[in-house]
Amino acid sequence: MARPRAFISFQMEDRWARDFLKEHARNPGNEVEFVDYSVQNPFDSSWKTQCKLRIAQTKGTIVLIGPTTYQSEAVDWEIRETINQNHYLFGIQINSDKTHRVPDGIPSSAVIRWNFSQIATWLSTWV
Template identity: 30%
Template structure:
């Protein structure tokens, strides 16, 4: 069976939820199968520190290039929706970049983190009803 390649976009504070999604995908008893095309590890600067700068900062070019390569390879984008997703600069940049590379909003999926029922969506998808299930 051909597994879709998925890039998972999330706000940093939802990292634990990302690990839950990855664990579910690796469970052979789970019907959801995909190849995770997200960054395996954070991108670090020349001092070994994690780059925490926004995508608009010139120092983020290396991070953006690595993410763009993964977004290009991904057939779907999964956005984990939590309290700050709607305003997280990297999530917004990833969604915008993915949509520029791939036609159709149907390639973008949303999944609310457990216990989050009313957080806002990224501006490009306002009015879109995410999967809450």
């Protein structure tokens, strides 16, 4: 089975969740691959060009939803670019005890709680 490649979009303050997700994916039993393109200056024109290419190399984008994700202009741009490329998109609430505001562009039906089995199941539909 081909490994679905996913672009991870997140607010920098939530990079712990990105790191945790990537560690789960390293388990040899998981058929998941992530592309991480963290940036320091997300509004540099070369960043957008590189990000657009990275998204194009994946099947879709996972948005890690934390307390301030909905306010991030970079996350908003990545969501819009994913939609423009007609790729898959879903969000993950990163805190098990809290529900954070979902960024525009992600349907509520495409938001799940943190559960790696469920994440892997969603990604398996991308192949």
